[in-house]
Amino acid sequence: MLTAVLAGFFVSILLIPFGKYLKNRLSVLLVLLPALLFGYFAGFIPAVSAGNPVYSHHAWVPSAGINLDFHLDGLSLLFCLLITGIGTLVYIYAVAYMKGHPYLDRFFAYLSIFMAAMLGVVLSDNVLLLFIFWELTSISSFFLIGFNNDNADSRKSSITALAITAGGGFLLMAGLILAGYLSDTHSIREMILSNAILKSHSLYGLVLLLVFAGAFTKSAQFPFHFWLPGAMKAPTPVSAYLHSATMVKAGIYLLARLFPVLGGTDYWTVPLVIIGGCTMLLGAIISIFKKDLKEILAYSTISALGVLVFLIGVGTEAALTAAAVFILVHALYKATLFLVTGIIDHETQTRDISQLSGLRKLMLPVAIAGALAALSSAGIPLTLGFIGKDLIYEATLHTKLNFLFILTAIAVITNIFLVSAGFLAGIKPFTGSLPERLSGVHLPHWFMWMPPLILAFLGILFGSFPGWVGTSVLQPAAAAITNNTAGSPLKIWHGFNLVLLLSAVTIVSGTLLYLFKKTTAASSYPLLSAISAEKTFKRMGDYVKGFSTWYSNTMHNGFLRSYLLRIIIFAVLLLAYRVINGEPLEISLARISTISIYEIVVAGILIAAVYMTVTSTSRLTAVVGTSVIGYCICLMFVFYSAPDLAMTQFTIDTLTLVLFVFVLFRLPPFLNFANSKVRLRDGIVSTSFGVLIGIIALQALNEPIQTDISKFYGENAYTMAKGRNVVNVILVDFRGMDTMFEIVVLSIAALGVFSLINLRLKSSEKE
């Protein structure tokens, strides 16, 4: 199973070297990846529907509790089949849709990464692993939305989507870690066992809040819904795949998966019902005022996601079964509609429904697919959508919640609008008379119209014969959510009851709404655009951007000295605070050695040389000044029993002088850039730094000196290393390894100088 999950990653890596051979029809080979995976997962159907989930365990980072634990139960299987099944069709579709695109290899690489990550999300049993895959889906979605990266809108949308989903992912991570900490395990299966502890813990509310944040951002719930319409900038196969059928359902999956762990309480139900209800109503209403086909679909997707959140929030067995069914229903018809839209867009170059009509005359198979999907979305009997809608109404009518009529009413209104939106997207472009402008349009390659047709027919097939798909896939999925094995079989016909009446009302009013509504732009409904959270978010983003621009320009201005100045000022403040609050300053005279006249003389020369170096306007004087300083220090070493140091300092100083003189000989004298104010400021900063170092050194002198190591070297220099000059023995024997590295560093410096000198600059680099 590990291989199956990671196969997409392998393929995308293989695409790096071999991607360039994909430019032609060879890309069809890639379809094998989702197709094989689909076959692989389909093979589990008998086992899983018999109530035997499949586990697989691989240790990864056992010490951190992160293991490659995969768990395939009914819910996971439903998602796996959706991901790989719709994936196969989308791959086939994309081969034709993206034909001739210069970055075809990149496109399929992203798509494969996404597929692998999505499989990982729905199969992970380990919450941390789930989070990793979760983030990978966000990232691959980011790349796919911004795939047309020469388009500014695309880039902006992809960044918005990433910001929202990754921000939610961050909160989710906190939530999952917290849940793992409270239940003392990272395995979801084990968390289910200890769900009572979690639910009674005082931090339960926080866990819920964080998990909800993750799920709502990913599944585009109000008020985070606005990234999804933006995400429609992606190529249409991506919209069909990620932004309607799979990725946006990751949030739904998460809620369903965690339902046995966290669900069933009021804290769970109320927020989900409210947010889900708002989202489904809002999305459905907005969708029918849109003119762009993809936007209609985007908002109706948001609405459908709201329905799912709502159902999981309600949390009764009927509601959860309805959710499982609706996941499949929605994936089938919405992916179809997206693919149909993609074909229309691809062939006519427009997605504006007011300009599209009569296309059935030119592309009949596409029209059939669109119509079937629209009927399924409307919930006409004998489609899977009908069963889904029935279950939803049944769930809302039989909830134990107090305001069941309000909930049912919301569900009915939402569905009326969704029916209308489905007709708008799936039927409107194909009916009526064909305008002159579109007469040149022709049917695309069958790679493009076959996938939506297959999906649409599946919707009808499952709707007419719900028995098999119900018992083998949907009931196990519902059972996995509720965490018990029971589940009522799906039926087409429930008899004449309230549910049927509601269904009829929905279909009739939806159709009427579709027939009589004039297509109006959403901009004429200021109320709707006013509640858009998108603007608030954008404004927030602008503030952050403004702040970081300001910060970068002031703090990171590229001037070495201003960086240095800030670092030093900070160090000065820190040290000053420490010195003032630390030990009182005292000078222990006992440890001060006597001072002799020649030392004073040397120090005097040194100070004079420093003065000369700093104030001189001539480079040569300054360089000579530094040499004098070096020689004075050399004398200090002589006074204080460091002959080796003295010799080294002397020779190095001489060589440095030679170096400086040779290089700087021909440069003009110093220019005085700074005004006196700046110099005063720098002078104060540097003086206070120097004084502080002096004070700290003084305090350090008062501390007793650790002499153990020196004593060790002193005692063992001759006995062990047969040397009398302890300094040299340390260098070449005791700490020889350090010396070894030092001479390596020296060689690198020499190499650097050598290559810098002999570097021949290209003529373009010379100014």
Next chain:
Amino acid sequence: MEILLLILIALLYSTGIYMLLRRSMVKLLIGLGLLGNGVNILIFLLGSITKGKPPVIDDKASLFRDIYADPIPQALILTAIVISFGLQAFAIVLLKRVYVLVNSDDLDDLNTPEEEDI
């Protein structure tokens, strides 16, 4: 004597930092040198300075008989001196190359292309 060395350390640190904050590249280099010297003296001072007792064992003895200068700071400083030579040589050549390229000693001239990017 320690007090005198302390004063020298403070002086070398201050002037070193002051020179680092200048706009001229040559001054930057000189500042590096001054700062390096200051650090060396600081290490030397903290290892307790001793007069006239180099850390060399007498010919006849195999051990030290009386107090001697601490060899560890000396070994450290010796390394530091040699390394700082490598550093200065590299920096000075870099400077020379930059000077030839932009024909200026002004560090700010290096920034101009970057600023246009912003």
Next chain:
Amino acid sequence: MKSIILKTATEYLLPILLLFSIFILLRGHYYPGGGFVGGLIASIAFVLHSFTHGVNSTLRLLPVHPSGLVPFGLVLSATSMLLPLMAGKPAMTGLWIEEPIPVIGMIGSALFFDIGVYFLVIGVVLTILFSIFQYSE
């Protein structure tokens, strides 16, 4: 720097300074001195010679280009560091020949390490300085 006195003086100074540097190198284990200082003194000798005779004539004096001394010194030091491994001891263990040799004293792996440092320092310093000299000319 065309002074005839300096020119003549450096002719004699070069071998004397070189000898002195080797002396400093070899006695490093017992008295102040060692590979670093020895190498630096030797470099000064060559630099002094190049002042009066020009870099090219100094380069002709050397059997190899100074940049060649860098890897030579590195390899010598590394070998003496790793030599004890062959004797089955941890790296950097001092290996010594038992009998002392006149003038030099004891010969051991540490001495070869120091000689490696000596050559490396000469190589590094002369590579840097001569590159710059030639560039400036």
